[in-house]
Amino acid sequence: MFKFKLLDQVIIxxxxxxxxxxxxxxxxxxxxxxxxxxxxxxKKEMTYIRSAKLHxxxxxxxxxxxxxxSAPIGLGINSVGHVAHIAANxxxxxxxxxxxxxxxxxxxxxxxxAEYDLAINKIQELGTxxxxxxxxxxxxxxxxxxxxxxxNISVAFAPRYTWPSLFKLFDLHSGIKLTKETEY
Numbered sequence: 001m002f003k004f005k006l007l008d009q010v011i012i013x014x015x016x017x018x019x020x021x022x023x024x025x026x027x028x029x030x031x032x033x034x035x036x037x038x039x040x041x042x043k044k045e046m047t048y049i050r051s052a053k054l055h056x057x058x059x060x061x062x063x064x065x066x067x068x069x070s071a072p073i074g075l076g077i078n079s080v081g082h083v084a085h086i087a088a089n090x091x092x093x094x095x096x097x098x099x100x101x102x103x104x105x106x107x108x109x110x111x112x113x114a115e116y117d118l119a120i121n122k123i124q125e126l127g128t129x130x131x132x133x134x135x136x137x138x139x140x141x142x143x144x145x146x147x148x149x150x151x152n153i154s155v156a157f158a159p160r161y162t163w164p165s166l167f168k169l170f171d172l173h174s175g176i177k178l179t180k181e182t183e184y
Contacts, residue, residue, distance in 0.1 A: 099159035
């Protein structure tokens with residue numbers, strides 16, 4: 001029988017996604033999927049795909065905050081603090097506590113309005129988290145004057161081990177708003 005290791009990526013029958021081994025206990029493994037759903041499966045029911053180049057499962061555990069690039073840069077940066085505070089008060093699952101204690105990896109990204117909406121829709125497609133925790137929280141900035149559609153300015157997504165591939169395409173927030181007029 002193949003000798004599985006933590007963070008190996010595997011597939012199992014009946015699940016149409018790549019899974020990551022996050023715990024090994026005798027002849028059983030706990031594996032985690034894209035929407036943070038976990039499965040306990042027998043080793044003989046898994047097919048090895050590849051080994052991850054990570055040292056600890058908590059290197060995978062991350063939280064995302066997205067900020068609309070249509071908002072003024074100062075309000076956008078300020079909103080990160082607000083939405084992080086809201087998230088801290090609302091994300092209280094065991095996974096969130098593990099993130100806070102062992103990972104605290106946060107990716108803050110500046111996104112278009114379309115990317116913002118697409119990210120929320122993608123997380124909603126995944127369904128409710130297994131632990132019944134909210135999947136995301138949003139923040140509305142009253143001081144955003146040029147906001148006729150009353151859009152939320154930022155969103156924080158609950159910590160996960162794996163993320164939809166869309167999230168990996170977002171640029172990290174640089175602290176400056178890039179426009180055609182931006183000079184370097």
